[in-house]
Amino acid sequence: MRTGLYLAVGLLLGALVALLLAARGPTPWVEAALIGLPLGFLLGAIGLAARFPARSVPLGQGGVVRVAATHASAAVVSTAAWVLAGAIVARLLDRLPSFAGASARFFTKAPELFIVGVLIFLLAVTVHYLVIALDTAREAQVRGVQARVLARDAELRALRAQVDPHFLFNSLNSVATLTSEDPAAARRMCLQLAGFLRRSLVLGGQERIPLGEELGLVHDYLAIEKVRFGERLTVEERIDDGCRDCMVPPFLLQPLAENAVRHGIAQLVVGGTIRIEARRSGGLVTVVVENPRDPERSGGRGAGLGLENVHGRLQAVFGDEARADVAADPALFRVTLSLPYVPEEKRERSA
């Protein structure tokens, strides 16, 4: 397919050269064809090669002068070489008796050939730029689709993480019990639940949120679990105000708090304390989520999925600058996140 195209272009260019040599000059048709055919193919090859200067000086960069100078000089040099090649062919023909004088006849048309060659070279450059532009546009489109798919994927996972079915149904069960025992407490819990769900929907739609917001979400979540677990759950929060404006992806900590409840408190008959700590030292923010756990069951598959999710999102946003460390003691489970302090931009806040 592609070879056919090259062949056709070569033949076409050959015919053009032959036409130029024969129609308005002294060259007989057969001689014109013999010189024109190789020259046509050669010009095709030069046109193809024009791709390289076109790639090395992209249109958007480097300025018009540089682009023009590059292609003008390339056109002049390669076309000069091309005309020289034509002269050599003509000289070779000259030696045959039936084509005597071919060289001299060729030279009368050389300047015209040169001009046509330069024009065709520049045409080829233009075509190459068009192809490059099309390719870039297609690549950008593919990349855009990929990015959208990834973002949607993360969003879905976050959405699933934020509304753990156990959490939802157990909370509703608590509300159901409270309605007859203590209507005021039931109503309070409904409000807390509604507040938490609303807040997670809002935060989930954003790319980055201040750490303070995320910690607020975790606080709300744990307040609801406190109703369900009663005295079994106590929460200790030590938040350094200096890190609240650090921007993080939403639901960075919530899955960790959920794990702390599900694999820690819920597995302990007497319960225990979940500790949340966030502090900043210079350019580094450290967040700790710690929970007690049942030493007898500490070997289980435990925190796997939620933690993996958190780790993956940290990596995606901060790369090697962020870490998630796990200290898994038989009776205590602690996740420590370290991430760069990236404060909320003032401009964004006033907007």
Place this chain on the structure above:
Amino acid sequence: MSEAPEPLKVAIVDDEELARRGLRRDLAAHPSFRVVAECKDGFEAVRVAAEEKPDLMLLDIQMPRLDGFEVLGLIDPSIAVIFVTAHDEHAVKAFEVNAVDYLLKPVDPERLRQALERARERIRRREPMPVEALTRAARPSGVPLSRILVRDGPKVHVLPVEGVDYIEAQDDYLAVHVAGKSHLKQQPIGELEAALDPARFARIHRSYLLNLDRLDRIELYAKDSRIAILKDGTRLPLSRAGHQRLKELL
């Protein structure tokens, strides 16, 4: 509908106090059932099952230390059980397949009424719970057992599998040998074998499952007959097929 002269005895098992209170209140609408115990974990449930002998147990699945299925495997199978869960698709499938009643939290009073009626029927017909089928179906496949639970009257012993030396079948029972002591458990040996990690435990004989870590050597006992000698000097019979299996594993 015939009213039983004595109300049926019910035990409520759930680690969440609010959930227990809710069930107790819902049960108050059914005077033919009387709550005799509330248990906050599986160990208590096993003790109550042995001591109070309830007719019916409302049993939460997700609990600390022992989950609902582990409790089911340890209590008298003639106690009717209605499982209660907030969300457990896997378990619910097992209930559906085995026609076992379950309630979803929050509990719908009408569903509770139906489940109580069916439980009453089960108790009247003295129909035991399908314990084996349920535990098999409800467990995630491919995850070997990490501990063996043994009931001793009202008490539960948790035996981590790495501490088990060998298991011996004795009639309907299994004797689980741990550091010179043996714990009796009512279970077919083949069923336990299937639940254990095959890379750690080998069936060396029709009646013996051996923890491979404990094996010291194999000796020829008589012509064509071998015995396994454990590190503590215990001698166990080795069948021909068992010997073959051991050779493949070691």
